[in-house]
């Protein structure tokens with residue numbers, strides 16, 4: 001399988017030509033742009049959703065694409081709770097990244113995932129620098145999440161190591177208040193699950209994500225029999241409430 005660069009020059013030249021784009025994909029190209037172009041050419045909303053889903057899996061850090069995919073899901077099923085929730089999360093995070101700068105300005109900066117992985121001995125500083133350098137060649141913006149994914153893809157870390165580092169990062173973030181406490185952390189702090197369970201769920205989430213399967217934390221907690229669906233819903237509601245009260249002070 002061949003991963004196409006973004007932008008893909010072939011697709012750029014054949015944007016409107018469905019047959020060429022289909023052929024490009026059938027040849028085995030892992031091409032975000034081809035799926036995106038196809039999503040604009042198909043008329044059936046389900047096909048559109050499928051195209052956007054595939055594009056989004058190939059570019060997991062592309063938030064605009066994720067939003068387009070989630071909106072396409074809602075266009076098919078307006079009651080799609082997963083899509084609604086994810087869209088809400090994204091909107092909230094965007095709201096916060098606008099708001100947080102002036103308020104949280106003087107707090108210590110939580111560490112990046114790469115630095116945490118080095119500090120727990122999961123990778124060496126040299127390995128981190130190598131991956132960072134590779135990232136900088138590919139794009140101007142090095143996203144923190146992408147580093148974790150790259151390290152996974154290269155087999156330098158295991159999903160469980162990444163989960164551990166993510167938990168540490170979440171703890172540092174909630175301590176530094178640069179970001180809201182995340183749901184997983186909330187669940188541990190309020191005794192819904194143990195830290196070990198959170199780590200297991202995150203590990204599973206990362207493992208499945210690598211296979212292109214996306215599950216929310218709540219869905220996995222139910223699937224792995226750690227919480228019932230009712231408990232997840234109750235906890236999510238409480239978390240939401242607690243999350244917003246911190247802005248009322």
Ligand SMILES: [Zn+2]
Nearest residue numbers: 004008029031
């Ligand atoms: Zn391509």
